Amino acid sequence: MGKNTKRVQEFIDGIPDSKLTALPSSAGTIYTTTDFRLDMQGLTSGDPQKHNLQIQINKQTTITSLKKSAPQTVATLLVLKNDAPSAATIKQDLTTNIII
Incomplete structure (x- = not known):
């Protein structure tokens, strides 16, 4: 796992x-x-509707290696609107979907 992946995980x-x-x-x-x-x-x-969640790099990031990539998406997740999982499950699924 690279440094930036770890940073997204920490976020x-x-x-x-x-x-x-x-x-x-x-x-x-x-x-x-x-x-x-x-x-x-x-x-x-579509039916059922889902929340489209995305983690993105902020333009004001202090991480030099990420500045050029802002506002790139680094993780995505679709979450059912009417049957959302627990916060722990959402965090786990976001971690699984890190693309940096």
């Missing part, structure tokens, strides 16, 4: 569970730090 681990147990219905930032942010990009149009 995921630091997301408060409360931010993942009540996902918003509209697009917006759910949680942010200097280096990364968790965004809800919106709901999918």
Whole structure:
């Protein structure tokens, strides 16, 4: 596991569970730090609807090796709107889907 993958993992681990147990219905930032942010990009149009979650590199990141890549997506996850899993499961699934 590379340094930047570990940094994304640390970001995921630091997301408060409360931010993942009540996902918003509209697009917006759910949680942010200097280096990364968790965004809800919106709901999918299919049935059943799903929250489109993405972790992206912030433009103001202090990590030199990531500055050129901002605002690249580094993890994605679709979460059922009406049957969302636990915060721990969402964190685990985001970790599995890290693409950096």
